[in-house]
Amino acid sequence: MxxxxxxxxxxxxxxxxxxxxxxxxxxxxxxxxxxxxxxxxxxxxxxxxxxxxxxxxxxxxxxxxxxxxxxxxxxxxxxxxxxxxxxxxxxxxxxxxxxxxxxxxxxxxxxxxxxxxxxxxxxxxxxxxxxxxxxxxxxxxxxxxxxxxxxxxxxxxxxxxxxxxxxxxxxxxxxxxxxxxxxxxxxxxxxxxxxxxxxxxxxxxxxxxxxxxxxxxxxxxxxxxxxxxxxxxxxxxxxxxxxxxxxxxxxxxxxxxxxxxxxxxxxxxxxxxxxxxxxxxxxxxxxxxxxxxxxxxxxxxxxxxxxxxxxxxxxxxxxxxxxxxxxxxxxxxxxxxxxxxxxxxxxxxxxxxxxxxxxxxxxxxxxxxxxxxxxxxxxxxxxxxxxxxxxxxxxxxxxxxxxxxxxxxxxxxxxxxxxxxxxxxxxxxxxxILRNNLRIPFFYHRTVYESGEVVRLDLAQEVSFLNKASIKKTLESIPDNSTIILDASGTEYIDYDVLELIREFQITKAPDKDIKMSLVGFKNSYKLAGEEDDVPLQDDRETIYGQTPIKRTAGRYKKLLKQLTSSS
Incomplete structure (x- = not known):
């Protein structure tokens, strides 16, 4: 009817x-x-x-x-x-x-x-x-x-x-x-x-x-x-x-x-x-x-x-x-x-x-x-x-x-x-819109020990070419003999230019500075070598350094950049 x-x-x-x-x-x-x-x-x-x-x-x-x-x-x-x-x-x-x-x-x-x-x-x-x-x-x-x-x-x-x-x-x-x-x-x-x-x-x-x-x-x-x-x-x-x-x-x-x-x-x-x-x-x-x-x-x-x-x-x-x-x-x-x-x-x-x-x-x-x-x-x-x-x-x-x-x-x-x-x-x-897109390329968790430090970067939901500069500056500021965990578990899209930047740092710059780099949650289509899904996402001092942390900090990327720049 x-x-x-x-x-x-x-x-x-x-x-x-x-x-x-x-x-x-x-x-x-x-x-x-x-x-x-x-x-x-x-x-x-x-x-x-x-x-x-x-x-x-x-x-x-x-x-x-x-x-x-x-x-x-x-x-x-x-x-x-x-x-x-x-x-x-x-x-x-x-x-x-x-x-x-x-x-x-x-x-x-x-x-x-x-x-x-x-x-x-x-x-x-x-x-x-x-x-x-x-x-x-x-x-x-x-x-x-x-x-x-x-x-x-x-x-x-x-x-x-x-x-x-x-x-x-x-x-x-x-x-x-x-x-x-x-x-x-x-x-x-x-x-x-x-x-x-x-x-x-x-x-x-x-x-x-x-x-x-x-x-x-x-x-x-x-x-x-x-x-x-x-x-x-x-x-x-x-x-x-x-x-x-x-x-x-x-x-x-x-x-x-x-x-x-x-x-x-x-x-x-x-x-x-x-x-x-x-x-x-x-x-x-x-x-x-x-x-x-x-x-x-x-x-x-x-x-x-x-x-x-x-x-x-x-x-x-x-x-x-x-x-x-x-x-x-x-x-x-x-x-x-x-x-x-x-x-x-x-x-x-x-x-x-x-x-x-x-x-x-x-x-x-x-x-x-x-x-x-x-x-x-x-x-x-x-x-x-x-x-x-x-x-x-x-x-x-x-x-x-x-x-x-x-x-x-x-x-x-x-x-x-x-x-x-x-x-x-x-x-x-x-x-x-572009300015806001630049603001939050990632959140970080940083743990400092006597013998080194661990920095975990949780990438944003979308990482575009606009975020390339801030991510590049962050990676270049990571101290020697450190461990960096790059987590893309919550990310839906990563721009090709950013992937190339990560790949270059992983293959060339990280080994030169004795930096251990672990990639977590990256899609297979990104074709990044050496992804380690078993790397701990929490800062496990016994697994990594076996030491009590001296300092822990967390927040947005600008805060991390300020810390890394001042410490260098």
Whole structure:
């Protein structure tokens, strides 16, 4: 008998969860499009496709896909580099049409990654680098939203250098912000941030089912309408409001969807941007899927390969009809789970509601102040780079904290950006991995007698070429007329270079210094001559010297090297 349930088996829970996720996703789709310098409608398109299309093809029951804050920095840089200069000004519309080709390329690459079973790629990125990347993105998002939070119109901001700092954090544009403050926008932004902070406290736990993001949007809009009638000087309008086209007919609505400029496929820069989006989006998606599976009350497992294929289909379609790049997003996915979702019906429902909303009530959306969306994005950025994250990574040790901080800073720097920042973070992380590998090539037990000494070296579980130098220095420091027991009983792997070093010392150097060398636990495949399995692993003074030991020591190799160097 089949154990599969009907698609609508949990319709009550899923439809309710879909409504809640829609209310959360709507301001996020608009806000992320705004943060990316892209048309606001492109964020809605990505949300619709992430909900309906990816929701249908995905094997995940609970993950929600849509435009992601993690790609904001990439989109900003891509649009800036692809927009041709016309009459001394960048043509943003032409740049966006070329950018859509990059989104399609990203989808195609993700499809390939899915078919070649690259779903485990996220496992090879250290947590410190991923956390640092998110913290750097958080800093970038906060900075990017400051103009709208202060009511600084972007057209005027260009002269003050605001646009130059959007790829990362810079301090110079702050001076321009302080000269162009709209008090109404600041009040709306502060009220929004205050509500978002309040919603994280225990006192408001009973109201958790009310989406904080939706509440911020509603109150911000109502507050601005109050300003219109009570305090006109505080009312924000025009460029300070969301500006979605209001279709007068079905034809007008469908004309908002944009087709890519297919000549972009002949541009190498477009392919480079597409590959960057594919890599970052795939990593973020796989990490989100892993986190969602852990939160799933039913403990279901999602294939990373199948998810990459679904994301690839979604991004191909999103780029084709004018949407932003899409990833699986943990904020909406966790909200979906907390709202009681049981199947992918909730994800599809949220996508359908997004489509209906922008088609039926765009005039209502156009009443939303950009400052209220900026509040949501600033709070989102803060959560990515909040002090608790830095504190957690600090307690994890310097080998985690330093790659984390370096990645965060490099991602936020305007002349490096996300991809180079992550690359530098990976280099630092690899350095610490190699450094840690060097630390424990072996543990030792040293026993000193009047007529000589016995040194036993217990090799680590894995001995790589990185350990060659420390083992070589240790063997060369062993005193004449000593006994050395080299124990590989607990070792799974020994690098060829290390084996050659041991073989050379055993055959040539040990006899020259009258050192008795015993090899214990080495595999037959290593082909080391003279292995003596009957050599005592404990320092048996009667068997070896027949004397009472003068001194015994044990520990890591650095301690032994220090002893041997000082005694020589």
């Amino acid at each position: 089949s154990t599969e349930k009907s698609f609508f088996a949990n319709a009550k829970n899923d439809l309710t969860a879909g409504l809640i996720v829609f209310l959360i996703a709507l301001p996020l789709c608009l806000g992320i499009a705004q943060a990316s310098n892209a048309p606001l409608f492109s964020g809605i398109v990505a949300g619709v496709i992430g909900g309906i299309v990816i929701g249908f093809f995905s094997k995940s029951s609970l993950s929600v896909s849509g435009p992601a804050a993690g790609l904001v920095a990439i989109v900003i840089g891509a649009l800036a580099s692809l927009s041709p200069v016309v009459n001394g000004k960048p043509d943003a519309a032409a740049g966006f049409s070329l950018f859509l080709c990059a989104v399609m390329i990203a989808g195609f690459i993700q499809l390939i990654l899915g078919f070649v079973r690259a779903g485990s790629i996220a496992n090879y990125f250290p947590t410190s680098v991923i956390e640092g990347m998110l913290a750097g993105i958080g800093l970038t998002i906060i900075f990017k939203q400051l103009p709208d939070a202060f009511g600084y119109v972007k057209a005027a901001a260009h002269d003050a250098g605001i646009e130059d700092g959007e790829a990362g954090v810079a301090l110079d544009p702050i001076r321009g912000l302080l000269d162009h403050i709209e008090p109404g926008a600041v009040i709306i932004a502060l009220v929004g941030i205050g509500i978002l902070i309040l919603w994280t406290t225990k006192a408001m736990s009973r109201f958790k089912m009310i989406p904080a993001g939706l509440l911020v949007v509603i109150l911000g809009t109502l507050l601005n309408e109050v300003f219109r009638h009570v305090a006109p000087a505080l009312y924000v309008s025009g460029a300070h409001l969301v500006s979605l086209p209001v279709p007068q007919s079905a034809g007008d609505f469908f004309n908002q969807f944009r087709m890519p400029n297919f000549s972009g496929f002949a541009n190498p820069l477009v392919w480079q941007i597409g590959a960057t989006i594919a890599i970052v989006a795939s990593i973020e998606t796989l990490l989100c899927i892993e986190a969602t599976d852990k939160l799933d009350p039913m403990k279901r497992y999602t294939s990373g390969d199948a998810e990459l294929k679904a994301q690839g289909i979604g991004n191909l379609l999103s780029g084709f009809i004018g949407g932003l790049p899409i990833t699986s997003v943990i904020v909406r996915s966790s909200a979906n789970i907390n709202a009681g979702a049981r199947s992918k019906l909730s994800t599809i429902t949220h996508g359908v509601l997004l489509l209906v909303c922008v088609a039926a009530i765009p005039m209502v959306l156009n009443m939303i102040p950009k400052a209220t969306l900026a509040a949501i994005l600033i709070f989102t950025g803060y959560r990515l780079c909040r002090p608790a994250v830095f504190k957690h990574m600090w307690h994890a040790g310097l080998s985690q904290f330093i790659p984390f901080v370096v990645t965060a800073v490099c991602v936020a720097l305007p002349f490096l950006g996300l991809l180079k920042g992550v690359g530098i973070g990976m280099i630092i992380s690899i350095f610490y």
